[in-house]
Amino acid sequence: MSSEIGLLRPQAREERLMHPVEFIQRSAPRQEEAARMNNIRSTHGLGAATEVALTEVTLLGSRRLGALPTSNTLYHAYRGNFTELNPSDVYGLPEHDPNVQPAPRALVEKQFHGHELTMKTLGL
Numbered sequence: 001m002s003s004e005i006g007l008l009r010p011q012a013r014e015e016r017l018m019h020p021v022e023f024i025q026r027s028a029p030r031q032e033e034a035a036r037m038n039n040i041r042s043t044h045g046l047g048a049a050t051e052v053a054l055t056e057v058t059l060l061g062s063r064r065l066g067a068l069p070t071s072n073t074l075y076h077a078y079r080g081n082f083t084e085l086n087p088s089d090v091y092g093l094p095e096h097d098p099n100v101q102p103a104p105r106a107l108v109e110k111q112f113h114g115h116e117l118t119m120k121t122l123g124l
Contacts, residue, residue, distance in 0.1 A: 022103050 018026070041049040059075040081099065109116045 019105060022105060025103060 037049055037053065040052055055078065056075065059078055060072060062074065106116050
């Protein structure tokens with residue numbers, strides 16, 4: 001058998017080094033979500049927590065047809081994350097979402113250096 005034939009190997013995921021503060025900022029929403037689900041589970045039981053989680057996964061999984069970007073408007077309405085609905089919520093891109101902004105450190109690095117400074121971009 002030829003040595004060229006073989007199974008495909010999984011591609012290595014690109015690892016990105018993060019500053020500790022950036023790691024804390026990025027992991028805070030997951031910790032808040034875990035605390036919220038734990039609160040629902042302890043207050044109303046496992047059935048209520050399962051129903052809420054299933055509803056949120058369903059709402060986040062619904063996508064638009066074609067090439068239109070999704071803004072997860074129905075999910076945000078379900079969670080009560082905004083008080084009014086405007087056209088930018090429906091047709092806006094994720095980078096225009098005021099709730100999702102890049103880290104200040106990344107903005108400064110892109111301004112001064114043209115890219116984020118990580119060990120990979122520095123060649124180390």
